[in-house]
Amino acid sequence: MENDIKEILITKEEIEAKVKELGETLSKEYQGKTPLMVCILKGAVLFMADLVRNMDIEVEMDFMAVSSYGKSTESSGVVRILKDLDTTVEGRDIIIVEDIIDSGLTLSYLVEMLKGRNLNSIKIVTLLDKPHRRKVDLKPDLSGFTIPDEFVVGYGLDYAEKYRNIPYIGVLKPEVYSG
Ligand code: PRP
Ligand code: MN
Ligand code: MG
Numbered sequence: 001m002e003n004d005i006k007e008i009l010i011t012k013e014e015i016e017a018k019v020k021e022l023g024e025t026l027s028k029e030y031q032g033k034t035p036l037m038v039c040i041l042k043g044a045v046l047f048m049a050d051l052v053r054n055m056d057i058e059v060e061m062d063f064m065a066v067s068s069y070g071k072s073t074e075s076s077g078v079v080r081i082l083k084d085l086d087t088t089v090e091g092r093d094i095i096i097v098e099d100i101i102d103s104g105l106t107l108s109y110l111v112e113m114l115k116g117r118n119l120n121s122i123k124i125v126t127l128l129d130k131p132h133r134r135k136v137d138l139k140p141d142l143s144g145f146t147i148p149d150e151f152v153v154g155y156g157l158d159y160a161e162k163y164r165n166i167p168y169i170g171v172l173k174p175e176v177y178s179g
Pocket of ligand 1: 042043066067099100103158
């Protein structure tokens, strides 16, 4: 599995330090509130799990499954909602937790949809941001790392559903996805 990785872009230690910092920032920002943390499955599941453990305020967690990539390395632009929230979000402070923002299509669609539900507030936290590839005007409120335009896997991010359990962020060898 790790033979398919060309280089390590962000180490396990760098991720840990950053997630701790993001957790502390959010704890300060949402002091006295109980935000609803919304993990975007499946990519954000590892980030979510580590992020909430670095927050010392009361939070609730919910999960949404949307998919736009399938087995390709390019977003199709077609966002499918595979699982909606269980929680009623009216009046809530929502924190969307994403692993990566690339074209921005997934989140812009989602944020627009959620805004129609009478929220008190909504913010986006992403571990990785790839701003060069943006197709819509979308900026995260909080971002861990800005990365170059390379196909990355690990720490939740997949290629054709694999590599999610690699503990660091790595660049996949091009021959792996070019066949
Ligand atoms: C990936 C990633 C983000 C989204 C970012 O999810 O986890 O959710 O694409 O791309 P975008 O900004 O171009 O929309 P994917 O659709 O691959 O589903 P997954 O999280 O289950 O892997
Ligand atoms: Mn995803
Ligand atoms: Mg994916």
